[in-house]
Each structure stands twice: as C-alpha cells, then as structure tokens.
Amino acid sequence: MRTKDTIKQDAxxxxxxxxxxxxxxxxxxxxxxxxxxxxxxxTIYVYHKNKEELLVSTYVQIxxxxxxxxxxxxxxxxxxxxxxKSVWYKFFDYIAIHPEYFQYTEQFxxxxxxxxxxxxxxxxxxxxxxHVFYRGIEQKIIKxxxxxxxxAFFLHPIxxxxxxxxxxxxxxxxxxxxxxxxxxxxxxxx
Amino acid sequence: MRTKDTIKQDAxxxxxxxxxxxxxxxxxxxxxxxxxxxxxxxTIYVYHKNKEELLVSTYVQIxxxxxxxxxxxxxxxxxxxxxxKSVWYKFFDYIAIHPEYFQYTEQFxxxxxxxxxxxxxxxxxxxxxxHVFYRGIEQKIIKxxxxxxxxAFFLHPIxxxxxxxxxxxxxxxxxxxxxxxxxxxxxxxx
Amino acid sequence: MRTKDTIKQDAxxxxxxxxxxxxxxxxxxxxxxxxxxxxxxxTIYVYHKNKEELLVSTYVQIxxxxxxxxxxxxxxxxxxxxxxKSVWYKFFDYIAIHPEYFQYTEQFxxxxxxxxxxxxxxxxxxxxxxHVFYRGIEQKIIKxxxxxxxxAFFLHPIxxxxxxxxxxxxxxxxxxxxxxxxxxxxxxxx
Amino acid sequence: MRTKDTIKQDAxxxxxxxxxxxxxxxxxxxxxxxxxxxxxxxTIYVYHKNKEELLVSTYVQIxxxxxxxxxxxxxxxxxxxxxxKSVWYKFFDYIAIHPEYFQYTEQFxxxxxxxxxxxxxxxxxxxxxxHVFYRGIEQKIIKxxxxxxxxAFFLHPIxxxxxxxxxxxxxxxxxxxxxxxxxxxxxxxx
DNA sequence: GATGAATGAGTGTTCATTCAT
DNA sequence: CATGAATGAACACTCATTCAT
Numbered sequence: 088m089r090t091k092d093t094i095k096q097d098a099x100x101x102x103x104x105x106x107x108x109x110x111x112x113x114x115x116x117x118x119x120x121x122x123x124x125x126x127x128x129x130t131i132y133v134y135h136k137n138k139e140e141l142l143v144s145t146y147v148q149i150x151x152x153x154x155x156x157x158x159x160x161x162x163x164x165x166x167x168x169x170x171x172k173s174v175w176y177k178f179f180d181y182i183a184i185h186p187e188y189f190q191y192t193e194q195f196x197x198x199x200x201x202x203x204x205x206x207x208x209x210x211x212x213x214x215x216x217x218h219v220f221y222r223g224i225e226q227k228i229i230k231x232x233x234x235x236x237x238x239a240f241f242l243h244p245i246x247x248x249x250x251x252x253x254x255x256x257x258x259x260x261x262x263x264x265x266x267x268x269x270x271x272x273x274x275x276x277x
Numbered sequence: 278m279r280t281k282d283t284i285k286q287d288a289x290x291x292x293x294x295x296x297x298x299x300x301x302x303x304x305x306x307x308x309x310x311x312x313x314x315x316x317x318x319x320t321i322y323v324y325h326k327n328k329e330e331l332l333v334s335t336y337v338q339i340x341x342x343x344x345x346x347x348x349x350x351x352x353x354x355x356x357x358x359x360x361x362k363s364v365w366y367k368f369f370d371y372i373a374i375h376p377e378y379f380q381y382t383e384q385f386x387x388x389x390x391x392x393x394x395x396x397x398x399x400x401x402x403x404x405x406x407x408h409v410f411y412r413g414i415e416q417k418i419i420k421x422x423x424x425x426x427x428x429a430f431f432l433h434p435i436x437x438x439x440x441x442x443x444x445x446x447x448x449x450x451x452x453x454x455x456x457x458x459x460x461x462x463x464x465x466x467x
Numbered sequence: 468m469r470t471k472d473t474i475k476q477d478a479x480x481x482x483x484x485x486x487x488x489x490x491x492x493x494x495x496x497x498x499x500x501x502x503x504x505x506x507x508x509x510t511i512y513v514y515h516k517n518k519e520e521l522l523v524s525t526y527v528q529i530x531x532x533x534x535x536x537x538x539x540x541x542x543x544x545x546x547x548x549x550x551x552k553s554v555w556y557k558f559f560d561y562i563a564i565h566p567e568y569f570q571y572t573e574q575f576x577x578x579x580x581x582x583x584x585x586x587x588x589x590x591x592x593x594x595x596x597x598h599v600f601y602r603g604i605e606q607k608i609i610k611x612x613x614x615x616x617x618x619a620f621f622l623h624p625i626x627x628x629x630x631x632x633x634x635x636x637x638x639x640x641x642x643x644x645x646x647x648x649x650x651x652x653x654x655x656x657x
Numbered sequence: 658m659r660t661k662d663t664i665k666q667d668a669x670x671x672x673x674x675x676x677x678x679x680x681x682x683x684x685x686x687x688x689x690x691x692x693x694x695x696x697x698x699x700t701i702y703v704y705h706k707n708k709e710e711l712l713v714s715t716y717v718q719i720x721x722x723x724x725x726x727x728x729x730x731x732x733x734x735x736x737x738x739x740x741x742k743s744v745w746y747k748f749f750d751y752i753a754i755h756p757e758y759f760q761y762t763e764q765f766x767x768x769x770x771x772x773x774x775x776x777x778x779x780x781x782x783x784x785x786x787x788h789v790f791y792r793g794i795e796q797k798i799i800k801x802x803x804x805x806x807x808x809a810f811f812l813h814p815i816x817x818x819x820x821x822x823x824x825x826x827x828x829x830x831x832x833x834x835x836x837x838x839x840x841x842x843x844x845x846x847x
Numbered sequence: 848g849a850t851g852a853a854t855g856a857g858t859g860t861t862c863a864t865t866c867a868t
Numbered sequence: 869c870a871t872g873a874a875t876g877a878a879c880a881c882t883c884a885t886t887c888a889t
Contacts, residue, residue, distance in 0.1 A: 278849080278850035278851040278852065279850090279851065279852045279853075280851085280852080281851085281852070282852080282853090285852095285853095316853085316854090317853070317854045317855070318854090318855095319853070319854050319855080319856095320852080320853055320854070323851085323852060323853065323854095
C-alpha cells in the first residue's frame with residue numbers, strides 16, 4: 088500500500104524542518120527527528136540512505152516547491168520591471184506563508200551539508216527568473232554587470248530582510264516591501 | 278607557578294578558526310580543536326569556561342579586529358559618498374587579507390552560538406560607520422528608509438559577494454568592487 | 468525488532484551490586500559497570516534513563532525483594548514477641564543469604580543517591596512489620612516511645628551487627644542472634 | 658613562620674568538612690575544596706600527600722576531638738549506670754554542638770576511604786568508655802555478651818537517632834534523649 | 848612555601864547506524 | 869515494511885596530580 092508510505096514520508100519531511108528550526112542542525116539527531124515524526128529511527132533508513140541524504144533531500148524538496156511557487160502566473164510578456172517586481176513580491180509572499188521552509192533553507196545553506204547538493208538541479212527550478220536578468224542586460228534595461236553582482240542586490244537583500252536575526256526591525260508589509268524594491272531596482276537598472 | 282602562555286592562546290584562536298572553516302561548527306569538537314592547536318583538550322578549559330565561550334570569544338575578537346581595521350584612517354569630513362566608498366573598499370580589503378576570519382564570522386553568524394553574543398558590544402565596534410548612514414538620511418543624500426533596508430543593500434551585498442559559496446564567479450578585483458559599489462550607491466542614494 | 472533481553476537486564480543488576488560493593492559508589496562508573504555486565508555502556512541507557520536511575524532502581528528492587536522475603540510465612544496471630552523474634556531471624560537470614568544485596572543497600576543509604584528514592588514506595592514493602600510495633604504500643608506490650616526510637620533499638624542493631632565493618636567480631640550464628648534478640652526485646656518491651 | 662600555616666591548615670580542615678557535607682564525598686574534588694578554603698589546589702599537596710590522606714586525616718582529627726570531648730569530666734568512681742548516662746548525654750551534646758563534624762564522620766564511615774584509617778589509633782581515643790563496659794560485665798551489672806552486641810544497643814542507636822536521614826522525627830531534647838537511654842539501659846543491663 | 852598552568856585519564860551521556868524479529 | 873534493541877565511537881567536560889616559577 089502506498090498511502091501509508093506517503094504519510095510517513097510527509098511526517099518525516101515536516102518533522103525534520105520543525106526540529107532543525109527549533110534546535111539547529113547540530114543538535115537534530117536522527118532519533119530526535121524520528122521521535123518528532125512519531126516513527127522509529129530505523130524507519131528513517133527505509134526512506135533515506137543516511138542522515139545526510141535526509142537533510143539534503145529535504146532541502147531540495149523545499150527549493151523545488153519554492154521555485155514552482157515563484158513562477159506561478161509568471162508572465163514573460165510584461166515589462167521587465169513589472170516581472171521583477173512581481174517576483175520580488177512572490178518571494179516575500181512565499182516566505183510569509185512558509186517561514187519554516189525559508190528558515191530551514193537558510194540554516195541548511197550555512198551548514199556543511201550544502202556542499203552535497205546538486206546545485207544545477209536546484210538552479211534549474213529558478214531558470215525562468217534567471218533568464219529575465221540576462222534579457223534585461225541585452226535590452227540595456229539592466230546594468231551590464233556579472234550575474235553574481237545582480238543577485239547580490241536583488242536576491243540577497245530579500246534573504247537578509249526576511250531573516251529576523253539579521254533584520255529585526257524590518258516588518259514585511261506592502262509598504263516596506265515596495266520601498267525596498269525601489270532600492271533593488273535603482274541598484275540594478277541602467 | 279607558570280604564567281599563562283600567550284602562544285598557546287594564539288594557537289587556540291587560530292586553530293579554532295581553521296577547523297571551523299574546514300569542517301564546520303557542528304563537527305568541530307573540543308578535542309579536534311585541541312589537537313589542531315597542539316594542546317591538551319583540558320588546557321582549553323584553562324583559557325575558556327566551555328566550548329561555547331571559546332567559540333563566542335573567538336567571534337567577538339574577530340569582530341573587534343574587523344571594526345578597528347574598517348575604521349583606520351576613517352575621515353568623517355569627506356563627502357558622504359567618499360566615506361562609504363572608502364568603507365566599501367576597506368571591507369573587501371579586510372576580507373581579502375583575512376578570508377579565514379571572514380569565513381568564521383559567516384559560519385558563526387548562522388550557528389546556534391550567535392544567540393549568545395552580546396550584540397551591543399559587537400555593534401559598538403562599527404558605530405562610526407553606522408552613524409554615517411543616519412547622517413546621510415538627515416542631509417537628504419540617502420533614501421529615508423529603515424536602517425535594515427539600507428544594510429540589505431550595502432552590507433549584505435558585500436557579505437554575499439565575498440562568500441565564495443554564494444558567488445563563485447565574483448572576483449574581488451578593483452574593477453568589480455568598483456562596479457558593485459555603483460549598484461550599492463544607486464540603491465541607497467536619494 | 469529485537470526484544471529486550473532479560474539476561475542482559477539481570478546481568479546489569481548483579482554487576483551494579485557487585486561493583487558498588489567492591490569499589491564503592493563513587494568509583495563505580497557507568498563504563499566499569501557495563502564492562503562487569505559484559506554489555507556496552509550505551510546499552511545501559513536502553514534500560515535506564517541515566518546512572519542515577521540505574522542505581523536507584525537497583526536499590527528499590529532489592530528493598531522490594533527484602534520486604535517480600537521478610538514477610539514470608541508472616542503470622543499476625545502469634546504472640547507479639549514471637550512475631551518480632553521471627554522477623555528478627557528473617558532479617559539475619561536474608562542478610563546471610565544475600566550479603567551482597569544488604570551491603571549494596573547500606574552503601575546506597577549513605578550515598579547522595581538515597582535522596583532520590585520514593586520513600587513511601589519502599590516503606591510500603593515493610594508495612595506489616597511496622598504495624599506490629601504500633602499494635603504492641605496499643606496493647607501496652609511495647610514501650611510508648613516514638614517509632615524512631617523503637618527502630619533505633621530493633622532495626623539499627625540488626626544493621627550494625629550485620630555490617631562487618633562495624634562489627635567484625637559478631638558471628639551471626641543462632642546463639643548470637645538469639646542473645647542479641649534478648650537485648651532488643653529488653654529494650655523495647657514495657 | 659608557623660601562624661600562616663596553621664591558618665591555612667584550619668581553613669582546609671573546615672572547608673573539607675563543609676564541602677563534603679554539602680555535596681558528598683564523590684563530588685568533593687580537590688580543586689573545589691581548595692576554592693572553598695581559598696587556597697590553591699597545589700597548596701593542598703604541601704600539607705597532604707594526596708586527596709585520600711586529606712580526607713582520612715580530617716576524619717581522624719574529628720574522632721580525636723570527639724573522644725576528648727566525650728571524656729571531659731569523666732568520673733570513673735560514679736555508679737556504672739550514671740557513667741554511661743553521662744556518656745550518653747555527652748554524645749548527643751557533641752553532635753548538637755558539632756553537627757557538621759558528626760555528619761562528616763557518618764559520610765566518611767560509609768565511604769571507601771574508611772578502609773584506610775588506622776582503627777587502633779581512633780579506638781584508643783575512646784578507651785576509657787570502652788573499659789566501662791568490660792567492667793560492667795565483670796561486675797555482673799551488664800549482660801555478658803560480646804562487645805559488638807553491646808555497641809549495637811548503645812552506640813549505634815545514638816548514631817541512628819542523630820542521623821536526620823534515618824530518624825526525621827526524633828527531636829534530640831532532654832526528654833527524648835532520656836527516654837531513649839531507658840531503652841539502651843534496659844537492653845544492656847543484666 | 849605557595850601558586851596557577853597544564854595534562855592524561857577518566858567521567859556520564861548521545862550519536863548514527865545496524866541487527867534481529 | 870517497520871521496529872526497538874544494541875553498540876563502537878565520539879562528545880563536552882572534570883579529575884587528581886605535577887610542573888615551573
């Protein structure tokens with residue numbers, strides 16, 4: 088029967104995220120995760136090769152989900168600034184709806200486990216947005232600087248502002264998100 | 278009686294940084310750090326109350342050093358853009374000279390240990406720069422948005438660009454640092 | 468899955484008692500106990516929450532066993548002196564048969580761990596004997612003094628005489644036990 | 658200069674007793690005792706060969722003091738019952754005045770360290786009382802049983818009644834001490 | 848004589864993982 | 869498939885003692 092499996096797998100996914108967010112990566116042992124998911128530690132090894140693979144696959148699953156959500160209703164035909172503004176909002180929306188997912192990815196990205204991720208696989212979930220920036224450069228709407236620099240002023244500010252540890256005073260309401268976008272756009276636009 | 282050995286203390290400081298950078302916070306056990314510093318694990322407890330205090334004090338020491346370096350030759354009388362540009366370069370300089378210190382602070386800031394830092398103490402090492410932004414707002418040179426937003430487009434881009442994991446393609450040469458500064462300034466200037 | 472191994476559990480029980488008797492409470496480390504029981508130190512934590520709980524539960528188990536044995540063939544209808552004499556002999560019998568159990572309880576009662584025992588639980592194993600003393604007072608057969616005083620002249624002499632460290636010269640043969648009982652009865656009888 | 662030494666030695670004596678009573682033998686480490694006595698751990702080794710010798714000599718010193726006090730105003734010419742009654746009271750007095758000394762000896766007597774005491778040396782401090790019992794037997798005032806049995810009904814009841822862990826309800830006032838003596842005398846008298 | 852620094856050996860406990868059922 | 873039992877290896881930390889001053 089498949090149903091049972093899926094229930095256990097989902098419980099494991101959520102338990103992993105919950106525990107890592109609560110007590111951190113280092114303290115999240117296999118048996119604690121198992122207890123949180125209400126399964127036996129041994130059962131984890133039915134679904135995952137080892138602890139490492141459990142944590143990595145949890146990360147990739149979140150990133151996949153995030154990529155899909157960001158691109159919902161993605162309309163390539165709009166003016167470039169409008170596309171990016173929509174993406175900008177989508178990111179904040181996603182984090183507002185799934186703060187625990189975002190928190191997990193942040194913790195994960197700074198753990199030794201991030202080295203084990205297949206980066207291409209994750210990146211491809213964000214291909215459409217990425218492409219927008221390259222088009223903006225071609226169309227001389229966006230500054231002709233390296234992609235890393237553009238991300239440092241578009242993606243990383245989002246990440247920083249959404250991280251309560253870094254930005255305790257930033258409240259992610261429409262007004263603040265809008266005014267932050269102004270800075271992002273001023274930064275990257277030609 | 279013997280006197281406290283500053284050579285041992287320094288070796289411990291460097292060993293802690295080296296090991297954390299190599300294998301991460303979670304895997305950096307007291308005995309591994311001791312071995313790296315070529316002292317006995319028990320000796321660590323002569324210099325530090327516990328593991329936590331060792332890691333936190335290492336962080337604070339780096340931050341202090343960083344703050345001092347950033348503010349060398351700090352000239353408050355220059356035009357605001359020039360001050361910030363100078364600070365911008367100083368940051369990249371510092372990271373270029375002490376990449377291992379920077380890497381440690383990045384890892385630390387995302388570890389559970391960061392909660393234990395006396396934030397005021399650390400922040401005060403950066404007071405002069407912080408003050409420049411507030412002055413810029415008053416003088417209507419910089420956009421009147423929250424400090425968190427300004428940092429998201431000034432400090433965090435530096436951090437992101439200097440993190441090889443996030444920005445593998447960004448080479449921190451003068452040209453690239455300069456062009457990144459253009460984006461930062463465009464973002465925050467009125 | 469495997470089922471909990473009662474052989475291991477019993478070996479642990481006996482190993483704990485043996486080691487504590489041989490080298491004392493303070494020196495009886497978890498790993499030494501494990502080695503004596505021929506199991507892994509980690510396995511102890513399958514059966515017991517921690518060292519404390521191992522030692523306390525070992526004590527309670529002995530006390531339970533002792534209480535049951537003391538009350539075998541307990542006949543409440545006999546004359547009071549005969550009941551107490553029977554109990555008196557039963558105590559010495561028990562100690563003669565299980566000197567290692569007795570020694571453990573003596574060491575335990577003087578260790579910091581004794582504070583962690585649920586005293587009511589242990590006391591209830593001895594309820595029938597305890598009741599005899601109260602009846603003796605009511606029936607004006609036994610002196611009307613506090614229960615503590617009665618025990619000081621009935622129970623503690625047994626304990627002292629059975630402790631080879633305190634009474635090296637007392638040989639617990641029938642003649643000596645009988646003559647000691649004479650003193651006990653003379654002490655408590657009205 | 659001798660003064661300094663004596664001050665340190667006394668501080669060490671009291672610190673040892675205080676700490677052992679507070680946290681038990683097992684937890685009383687050399688460095689904790691040193692801290693309590695406000696000296697360096699290394700200094701302890703100036704006065705004592707090792708930890709063991711520190712604890713044992715502390716015990717012997719108390720026993721010596723106790724023996725002396727018990728025998729103050731000791732009058733061998735009184736009727737035997739009066740001598741023992743006086744000794745009985747002296748014991749309770751001593752414990753009332755120096756509960757911390759008594760507590761230490763109780764803890765010590767049940768630690769593995771007691772095996773290291775020169776028993777003859779300690780016993781000789783109590784020789785005069787001991788002799789009274791032998792005289793009582795000769796004079797057919799006291800039951801002709803082994804010395805161990807007599808102690809089990811004279812000394813050990815005192816110890817039991819004075820141990821708050823064993824006898825929580827016994828309040829050592831004159832009335833209770835007196836009535837307890839009645840039992841002791843009834844036990845041992847012919 | 849007196850000290851704080853220094854340490855090898857040990858502490859109680861948890862870990863990721865495997866095993867037997 | 870699913871499990872709790874079992875464990876070697878590691879953890880952070882403390883110990884009694886010695887060393888250099």
